[in-house]
Amino acid sequence: MADDLCFFNKDSFIFKPPKKSTLLSRMVVLIFSMVCGVYICSICLRQISSRSTARLLSVQVVRPCEPIDVEPSEKPLVHFPKPKTFGRGECACHPVRSFAILSTQRSGSGWFETLFNSHVNISSNGEIFSVKPRRANVSTIVETLDKLYNLDFLTSASKNECTAAVGLKWMLNQGLMQNHEEIAEYFNTRGVSIIFLFRRNLLRRMISMLANSYDQNAKLLNGTHKSHVHSHHEAEILARYKPTINVTLLIPNLKQVEEMVTKALEYFKSTRHIVLYYEDIIKNRTKLIDVQDFLRVPRMELNSHQVKIHKGPLSSQVENWVDVEKALTGTAYASFLEADYRI
Ligand SMILES: *[C@@H]1O[C@H](CO)[C@@H](O)[C@H](O)[C@H]1NC(C)=O
Ligand SMILES: *[C@@H]1O[C@H](CO)[C@@H](O)[C@H](O)[C@H]1NC(C)=O
Ligand SMILES: *[C@@H]1O[C@H](CO)[C@@H](O)[C@H](O)[C@H]1NC(C)=O
Ligand SMILES: *[C@@H]1O[C@H](CO)[C@@H](O)[C@H](O)[C@H]1NC(C)=O
Ligand SMILES: *[C@@H]1O[C@H](CO)[C@@H](O)[C@H](O)[C@H]1NC(C)=O
Secondary structure, eight states: OHHHHHHHHHHHHHHHHHHHHHHHHHHHHHHHHHHHHHHHHHHHHHHHHHHHHHHHHHHHHHSOOOOTTSOGGGGGGEEOOOOSSSOOGGGTTSOEEEEEEEEOTTSSHHHHHHHHHTSTTEEEOOOGGGSGGGGSSHHHHHHHHHHHHTTOOOOTTOOOTTOOEEEEEEEIIIIITTTHHHHHHHHHHHTEEEEEEEOSOHHHHHHHHHHHHHHHHHOTBTTBOOSSBSSHHHHHHHHTOOOOOOHHHHHHHHHHHHHHHHHHHHHTTTSOEEEEEHHHHHHOTHHHHHHHHHTTOOOOOOOOOOBOSSOSOGGGTOTTHHHHHHHHTTSTTGGGGSOOOOO
16 A cells, blocks of 8 residues: 555656656747747848838839930930929830020020920020029029929920920029039039030120110010010011110120130030030021930921021121221121121
8 A cells, every 4th residue: 555655656756757848848839839939930030121121122124214325425414304294104214404594685596586486305494593582592493493404384385294304594693603613513413414505796786785775665566675576567567676886895894705615615614515606506507406316306307486686797787886896806706897698
């Protein structure tokens, strides 16, 4: 009995080790399941992360337009605007180039711009910065340019979704010279190309300025002032007015314009640019092909309905021609007296 008891005791004693082993096996199971859990978790995490990178990859594949047919060196010059105001439709992935026509008043830039806008893929939006609040400071200038180059500046020159070159006409005295450092930096970082358009004969330009400012008050065309005309009849009426040039101020004025042009060329020399002269375009229309090539737009025949106001020899366009001739003969500006082109 004692033996039995003992046995029992023993048995019960022996019975204990299995208990211990269950505890051990439980521990093993627990550790195993923990390891399994960690393993499963790590797999799950890995799958989630790989799925999210897959999602990121697929987003990257869908989003950007590739600048195909663009020279590697020219990639910084193109962008793919996403206008807020309309969708670019089938042309969403057509690259767009940004340009600025830098000019001075009465240098043929109005005429030049009408030629430009006759191109189906060019949108030149006029003298946006003739409105003073837009050129109040660098931030308003940048804001306006951002809007323009994103195709969100809607003017009569805004084109369809297939615009390939977008820009404006900007006179040197419209905040451009004052803020030239920041503007050159903007042009260079955004890949804006410059088209300088100047007039060689600054005397003709001066006559045009004087006549235009006279007409601002006189309003020769039935009481309305016009800077540009579309009929020979209107041109004839405007050309009847012959300004008198103040010969004391003549040379200082010519010098001042010349210096401003030289400075502008210096300020923006690091920006991609082309220099055009009004007289050269009139004499040689292949200049218009050069500028289309410069913007990499398809070559097209460009046309304008504008009519030139002042034609013929200068001597018939100025009231005090004899004085003007006397003032300029023998100076660096004597060549301005000569007829430089015929129309
Ligand atoms: C120019 O515009 C036309 C007509 O909208 C379009 O078919 C063509 O693809 C455009 N060209 C470029 C280079 O964007
Ligand atoms: C720029 O001008 C605008 C409008 O006149 C004004 O609201 C803004 O505070 C100015 N910003 C700076 C930096 O001067
Ligand atoms: C001025 O008005 C008259 C009559 O209203 C018209 O015949 C003429 O063509 C107009 N001239 C110009 C330059 O618009
Ligand atoms: C020319 O301009 C000067 C300087 O503004 C002025 O003193 C002079 O009276 C002007 N001459 C004529 C003929 O208007
Ligand atoms: C016209 O301009 C082009 C380049 O813009 C030049 O190659 C050509 O010689 C010019 N033609 C004349 C007649 O000046």
